[in-house]
């Protein structure tokens with residue numbers, strides 16, 4: 575599918591008068607429509623809730639909008655809980671899916687009334703010491719081995735640090751029941767960025783079977799199944815986007831085949847999507863500032879991997895459009911690079927693009943999730959601004975760009991740099 579920018583060159587030329595490049599920009603109309611569609615796809619399930627994975631795009635302005643669209647939040651750290659807290663999320667609007675959890679975080683999550691999703695059986699004791707065992711507790715499952723969804727789409731739970739084995743799940747449920755838990759949840763995240771409509775339905779089938787077994791074996795009430803994240807997006811133009819309506823229908827089928835006949839028709843379905851909720855609805859806008867001709871052809875831009883780390887660490891593809899040259903022939907081959915003193919700071923390698931001139935604006939697609947969020951300060955590079963393209967076409971600053979003062983703020987206890 576052709577990938578189209580949601581802003582034009584003319585719009586960007588206006589925006590840069592107030593906010594210089596690089597910046598991430600988000601398309602409110604599109605992500606709100608998508609959020610409503612997610613809720614529609616699972617409307618057949620009475621208790622359904624999407625808990626937006628805060629780590630994917632931890633901007634309170636965005637999360638406030640997703641709250642208006644009916645989403646809860648999935649947090650996994652103290653500061654993510656603070657965002658939830660300040661925005662007024664409470665009780666079952668908060669899922670706390672942490673792992674290797676530092677002290678104080680279970681207590682904070684529990685004080686907000688949030689649902690705690692335990693990554694490990696040893697965390698039961700830790701939780702009890704911190705804040706006692708709440709009435710609702712979820713446990714994260716890891717079946718081990720390789721999880722193959724369909725041809726070529728698979729992941730490797732056996733090598734993942736997350737979750738509990740089958741036997742630990744049984745034991746954890748028995749212990750928690752003993753300690754007074756009334757309402758149980760099961761959570762599993764077995765494959766990441768799955769661009770197929772089959773992942774959630776297949777995962778649901780497996781976890782529903784587990785839910786029936788655990789309900790009978792342990793004599794507990796399963797309140798919800800949390801399918802977590804992992805629903806992917808088409809980063810590359812040759813991929814077909816997932817159809818969330820079809821995914822919702824697939825989960826419904828599995829539900830009606832497995833849970834309903836087992837008398838478990840009251841189980842709520844939860845999801846914790848990040849990438850699917852925001853990924854396609856953000857872009858990194860950056861300007862070509864240098865060209866270099868050595869053994870390869872390089873275009874240097876004003877953004878770096880500090881603004882978008884995915885290509886550097888996962889070698890992942892992000893489509894690039896040269897704004898204003900959408901209809902020109904892609905008859906040049908470039909490496910598009912940032913300024914870090916690291917040779918993996920490349921947004922694209924051997925990419926066919928139209929001829930790029932200095933001052934051209936490049937639109938790097940699909941940065942709405944795990945984009946800005948993974949930003950860092952290597953080489954003293956600063957994180958960019960984030961902008962929101964409102965439904966009425968106006969542009970709002972939702973995070974200012976970092977300044978050198980932010981970079982040096984952690985030396986404020988001393989006058990060494992004065």
Ligand SMILES: *Cc1c(COP(=O)(O)O)cnc(C)c1O
Pocket residue numbers: 627629630648671763766767802803804805846847848849850943
């Ligand atoms: C990262 C994460 C998510 C979101 O994953 P996506 O691939 O962005 O959908 C959800 N739940 C947990 C526990 C996670 O760690």
